[in-house]
Amino acid sequence: MASGNTTLSGSSEVIGTHPADSEVLSHVQALSQARILCVGDVMLDRFIYGKVDRISPEAPIPIISVEEENAMLGGAGNVVRNLTALGAKVWFVSVVGADDAGHEITKLVGREKDVEPYLTVETDRRTTVKERFVSGGQQLFRADRETITPVDGMNKDTILELAESSMEDVDMVILSDYQKGTLTPDIAQALIKKAKAKGLWVICDPKGRDYSKYAGCDFITPNRRELGEASGLPVNSFEEVVKAAQALRHHHGIGSVLATLSEEGMALVAEETVFHVTSEAREVYDVSGAGDTVLATLAASVAAGLSAEESVAMANAAAGIVVGKIGTAVVHAAELSRSLRQHADHTGGKVILPENLQDDVARWRRNGLKVGFTNGCFDLVHPGHVSLLRQARQACDRLIVGLNTDQSVRRLKGAGRPIQDEDSRAEVLAAIASVDRVVLFDDDTPLNLIKMLRPDVLIKGADYTIATVVGAEIVQGYGGTILLADITPGKSTTSMVHKMAETTEQAPSE
Numbered sequence: 001m002a003s004g005n006t007t008l009s010g011s012s013e014v015i016g017t018h019p020a021d022s023e024v025l026s027h028v029q030a031l032s033q034a035r036i037l038c039v040g041d042v043m044l045d046r047f048i049y050g051k052v053d054r055i056s057p058e059a060p061i062p063i064i065s066v067e068e069e070n071a072m073l074g075g076a077g078n079v080v081r082n083l084t085a086l087g088a089k090v091w092f093v094s095v096v097g098a099d100d101a102g103h104e105i106t107k108l109v110g111r112e113k114d115v116e117p118y119l120t121v122e123t124d125r126r127t128t129v130k131e132r133f134v135s136g137g138q139q140l141f142r143a144d145r146e147t148i149t150p151v152d153g154m155n156k157d158t159i160l161e162l163a164e165s166s167m168e169d170v171d172m173v174i175l176s177d178y179q180k181g182t183l184t185p186d187i188a189q190a191l192i193k194k195a196k197a198k199g200l201w202v203i204c205d206p207k208g209r210d211y212s213k214y215a216g217c218d219f220i221t222p223n224r225r226e227l228g229e230a231s232g233l234p235v236n237s238f239e240e241v242v243k244a245a246q247a248l249r250h251h252h253g254i255g256s257v258l259a260t261l262s263e264e265g266m267a268l269v270a271e272e273t274v275f276h277v278t279s280e281a282r283e284v285y286d287v288s289g290a291g292d293t294v295l296a297t298l299a300a301s302v303a304a305g306l307s308a309e310e311s312v313a314m315a316n317a318a319a320g321i322v323v324g325k326i327g328t329a330v331v332h333a334a335e336l337s338r339s340l341r342q343h344a345d346h347t348g349g350k351v352i353l354p355e356n357l358q359d360d361v362a363r364w365r366r367n368g369l370k371v372g373f374t375n376g377c378f379d380l381v382h383p384g385h386v387s388l389l390r391q392a393r394q395a396c397d398r399l400i401v402g403l404n405t406d407q408s409v410r411r412l413k414g415a416g417r418p419i420q421d422e423d424s425r426a427e428v429l430a431a432i433a434s435v436d437r438v439v440l441f442d443d444d445t446p447l448n449l450i451k452m453l454r455p456d457v458l459i460k461g462a463d464y465t466i467a468t469v470v471g472a473e474i475v476q477g478y479g480g481t482i483l484l485a486d487i488t489p490g491k492s493t494t495s496m497v498h499k500m501a502e503t504t505e506q507a508p509s510e
Contacts, residue, residue, distance in 0.1 A: 039191060041181070075176065130143075242267065290322050298315040318336055360437060
């Protein structure tokens with residue numbers, strides 16, 4: 001992740017310096033101290049997964065064979081999910097209809113820990129439901145069911161009363177606006193004024209062209225398209241984004257604009273600062289709810305006392321994680337720590353914990369990718385290793401390398417090994433293009449790791465037989481395959497160690 005302050009011709013003076021990943025990492029635990037009120041439009045997100053292998057005879061449309069369905073909180077509910085995943089305490093105010101979807105939302109909110117829910121029921125309202133049909137990691141289409149009308153007078157009063165009473169317990173107010181009727185202009189303005197009177201931060205996720213309803217808030221988080229529509233200005237270049245953001249700020253008395261720019265990262269535009277944090281190239285599988293993740297992480301970071309620049313860097317890291325997941329997903333504090341640590345350690349996000357690797361494997365499989373696995377000590381990487389890894393990667397779409405920890409290597413190879421510690425060995429493997437993930441294991445064999453990951457292809461060198469490959473029987477049992485890769489003659493770590501020892505013995509003494 002690269003970030004920095006940028007001085008633009010004709011823009012405000014830029015001050016400050018960008019935080020390093022290691023600096024931001026040190027603040028992740030502080031996010032659990034955040035106490036936040038979220039008010040906005042809750043909805044139910046349904047995801048229907050299946051395979052498409054034929055076209056309907058009735059019309060030129062694909063037929064999806066449904067394999068899996070799940071439902072989760074969407075809209076402002078997804079903001080709440082992301083906040084609790086980061087460890088924050090949340091007060092949640094919203095409106096649902098007196099229907100099955102409303103009941104399901106109520107149950108889902110009730111399952112979220114550290115949430116004080118205040119869901120009012122409007123009898124004539126149809127709860128918003130978004131159904132997404134997904135195959136091969138791609139959304140085929142979406143079906144929406146909803147009522148888009150302002151809340152009635154009784155519920156308006158209830159929302160304001162519940163929100164104002166909750167403000168006594170929080171440091172931050174989020175307005176998550178999806179234009180479904182909860183945050184009418186008068187409700188939004190009343191909440192902003194009440195919050196500012198109590199000295200609370202206010203962050204708004206805006207919708208529509210008229211941002212006067214968000215006047216006086218501390219942050220708004222539009223994407224590029226929303227920024228252009230609201231400002232009426234071009235937003236094609238970074239310079240144009242800054243000018244459009246400044247125009248909105250000045251016109252509506254908004255403290256800062258955090259514009260999300262997709263693959264170009266984010267731009268924080270304040271009175272005297274323009275802060276740009278860029279995104280790294282990643283596998284993007286689904287952007288559903290990514291804006292909610294940015295909003296939640298920014299809010300939790302600011303509420304926890306981080307600077308604006310640190311908060312934006314934290315939100316950008318969270319966004320980079322969530323777009324690699326399927327569905328309306330969340331980012332947990334542990335994932336955020338791991339991602340920042342990996343960037344600080346220059347491993348490109350490839351070195352990963354076993355329990356977190358399962359998410360990657362599940363995502364790859366949903367996208368129809370074949371997963372391969374090999375393992376070893378990889379103490380001194382040589383051409384034989386490179387050849388093995390190249391052959392392994394050719395046999396699959398994603399290659400996981402299991403790496404023995406230092407303690408495991410010592411048990412297997414003796415007190416003099418490994419020559420390089422596990423962090424160094426992992427970093428070298430992560431730099432090899434054929435390798436997609438590196439995972440450390442402390443057992444003498446990778447058997448437990450293989451049972452957990454269930455790779456489609458298990459790869460070892462041809463100096464093994466299938467009968468002697470650890471885990472071969474398990475992999476073959478569920479239909480996987482075993483590949484015995486060709487080995488490079490005369491290339492092994494042990495022979496290299498012996499050669500180094502001989503060279504040392506033959507060297508003349510001084």
